[in-house]
Amino acid sequence: MTTGTAAPSRPSAPRRPEDSIGGTVQAYVDKLRGGDVGSLPAILGFIALVIFFSAMRPDSFASTRNAANLLNQAAPVIFIAMGLIFVLLLGEIDLAAGFTSGVGAAVLVVLMTNHGVAWPVAVIACVATGLVIGSVMGALVAQLNIPSFVVTLAFFLALQGVLLLVVGEGGTISLTNETILAIMNKNLSPALGWVLTVLVVGGYAAIAVLGSISRRKADLPVTSTSVTAAKVGALAVIMVAVTILFNQERAVNPAIKSLKGLPLIVPVTLVFLLVLTFLLGRTAFGRHVYAVGGNAEAARRAGINVPMIKIVCFAIGSVLAAFGGVLFASYNNGVSPTTGGSSTLLYAVGAAVIGGTSLFGGKGRIIDAILGGLVVAVIQNGLPLITQKSGIQFIVTGAVLLLAASVDALSRRRSAATGR
């Protein structure tokens, strides 16, 4: 305790208005009013888009087969976006993330197809490639103070060149390894799907209950049981609905080959979500990332090694991008000179921002990448069913990204005005 402080009275935990369901709703509305809209636009946007495309194309869009395809389509962008969130939290940008995934895919496929390397070694090499790319970019930004925009733009160009040289102009290298292909093409058995559902809902409930118990023990304000129950209930409803949906038969001709179950990418993504959310939310490192993004000078004075935090964030970003490359290779059965190119990076930045991560630093969560990535994937998946003109698709995606960035900027201005 503080020197010489008179024995502090133990303040008993006051019952805050947020403790009841009504209070929680009120607090949430206040938060929205204050400009902190979080992931709400992404969730509403996702629902609206799904309803829109389902109404327009009830046969092609609103099918379980397309839903499964949509998840796999979304996954690489989601992984790149999860990595970008670390960089965006610092208030920096990584324009090279798309081609980092392309180069990662190339390393993986070239090692396995051309050199017969075993898949675990190839995956490690791919991830290590990302680690080197990210560390170098991070060091240039943190130690030499070159704006990240410039450093990563240079890497964007250079990595595009590396990809072209490794894969060869116009060529593609295909991948036949069953294990890598399984990630984006196989499904959990329906029974395992239910096990996953129970694990996710049970795990979430256990964390919430244990957290409440330890806070109650410490005599701190606790979220009311009804609020926790409502959250767990909502998650359970979503998980059960999704599992039932995907456990339906979706093969064109089930007699030849049955196709059902949650896509394998779902549990893979959930594991990354869990680990990275833990890293950002529950460790000192994560706390320091937010601090550097919020006020780098304050972080420095608090004794935080700001350059080190920046380097590690860029490294994590590129490692996740390289892993996104593994998913690209799995989804496309190989690698081409355009893997991770064209609009991949914009989709990934869009996913993070649509999900609620701020471009100004200091605000964002890993789940944003998933929510925003799903919105981007619905547009990517649904628009071609309505129009074949790719020009329109580019324009719509650009408009959505701009809309998300505007929401971010406006909410920032609003929170400055309301002092939130």
Next chain:
Amino acid sequence: MTENTQNAGGEPILSLRGINKSFGAVHVLKDVGLDAWAGKVTALVGDNGAGKSTFVKGIAGIYAFDSGEYRFEGKTVTVNHPKQSAALGIEVVYQDLALCDNLDVVQNMFLGREMRSGLTLNETAMERRAQETLAGLSVRTLKSVRQKVSSLSGGQRQTVAIAKSVLWNSKLVILDEPTAALGVAQTEQVLQLVRRLADNGLAVILISHNMNDVLRVADSVCALYLGRTAAQIDARSTSTTQIVELITSGRSGDLGLPPALAQEAVA
């Protein structure tokens, strides 16, 4: 300069004598001295550019003094890095506060010195201790220690920054113009908090421009005039007029710099 130090309040916890500091050719601090006592508020006053901030940064170890004697708790110490002053129990609340708007009160108070259990942050322990510290300072203006700092008023932010500085067994807290940007009511709250720090046994150095503030809470006043200590006097035996004279001309009656020095400083 010792003859200018008229406080007889027992052994000072911090005692500086003959401190000099130059930036290149600019001689900013000339033989300055200062005493601070546990349980007392020592005001450091002086016009803009008198050298107050430079002096404080030297005490905190952000700059190393060129020469002079730095005694803490009776022992001569060397402080030329912020870590050394922190290890002695000296904390500085800078004018720009250095809080992270996107973090909550607890997260800011423990920034860089988070309590952990294993790999994870020990949130409950940190929240408890933040609450205890705030309660120990009788702070009742915060609705919740889990609200973001961006939602706090200027006075509340100052409160958080001050509470942060006393969290770590600090013995001396230095506040650089804590009320400069505050309204009347919030100034009052912060001044009460400053007083409470001293009443809790800490030594406090308060930099201020505002003579009312100074006379409200200070026990001792040290006036700097163009990089020299004009005088350090007992706050109870002085007046606003006297302090203003010391600040503006380095002298007041028979107090302050010898006329020759006061003149020379101007020239």
